Amino acid sequence: MPTVLQLTDVSVVREGSRVVDSVSWTVDSDERWVVLGPNGAGKTTILQVAAAQTHPSSGDVEILGEDLGSVDLFELRPRIGFASTTIARRIPAKEKVVDVVLTAAYSVTGRWNEEYESVDVRRAHRVLDEWKLDHLSERLFGELSDGEQKRVQIARSVMTDPELLLLDEPAASLDLGAREELLQMLGGYASSEGAPAIVMVTHHVEEIPRGFTHALLLGKGSVIAAGPLAEVITAETLGEAFGLALTVTEEGGRYTARAIS
Incomplete structure (x- = not known):
């Protein structure tokens, strides 16, 4: 399968601190990755690099066949679906839900004077329906519950049929x-035919949806383990990352981790 994301010896330095340290990682189009690690491990920074929102201090990044640093970002970013708290904060509280999704067509977070084609409007309503949000289309974003806002952000991120979907x-x-309703929907989407490559950041193995295939485990900005879920989500690797003695169980495609007392 074609590669959609490739990081080679990537480091990110901020205010003299190495947030990401020499990370090499490859994501293929048929893979669904979860990125795990403790606070400060570099998870969100890696996702920002993958979203072409942040440039590395050193190393090479290829996204959807384009080299970050030489590609036109205005052409690349619409090919990437990206849902994060940072983007959610830019969405006006008084924006209608349908417009939150629709404005993804122009990669903006608030409707102004743009003109949208009827195909875009139909697509926005179809996506809202797929994520069980059609009944909220005329509601204001700021009036929604946390769970509803999370689903609206994901609906927005898939509005443009992205080739790479990133969820923070x-x-x-x-x-x-x-949480369980959202994870059930994400698992169904990840398993569906035609779904893009997906990378999802989380702190908890309990939040890994069914249908995800691979894991990247980070610690202090470096890769501890990367590969198929069953090889990475183990007591040994998670214990190394989080500094705890753990037991890890898997049942029906869902994981649980507990500290050993």
Whole structure:
């Protein structure tokens, strides 16, 4: 399968600190990756690099066949679906839900004077329906619950039929019911025919949806392990990353990790 993302010896330095340290990583189009690691491990920074939102301090990045640093970002970014708290903060609270999704066609976060074709409007409503949000299309983004806002962000990120979908902690802050509903939908989407390559950042193995295939485990900006889920999500590798003695279980494609007392 074709490669959609390739990082080669990538480092990111901020204010003298090496946030990402010599990371090499490849994602193919038929893979669904979860990125795990403790706070400060570099997870969000890696995702920002993959989204062409941040340039590395050193190393090479190829996204969708284009070299970051020489490609026109305005042409590349619409090919990437990206949902994160940073982007959510840019969405006006008084923006209608349908417009939150629709404006992804222009890679903007607030409707102004753009003109949209009827095909874009139909696509926005279809995506809202697929993510069980059609009944909220005329509601204001700021009126939604956390779970509803998370789903709207994902709907927005898939609006343009991206070739690469990046999700930064989509289940963070959700209660049990909202989390399980979202993970069920993400698992169904990840397993569907025609879904793009997906990379999802999370802190918790319990938030890995069914249908995901690979894991990248980070610690202090470096790769601890990368590969198929069953090889990476183990007591040994997670224990090394988080500095704890752990037990890890898997049932029906879902994982659980517990500290050994």
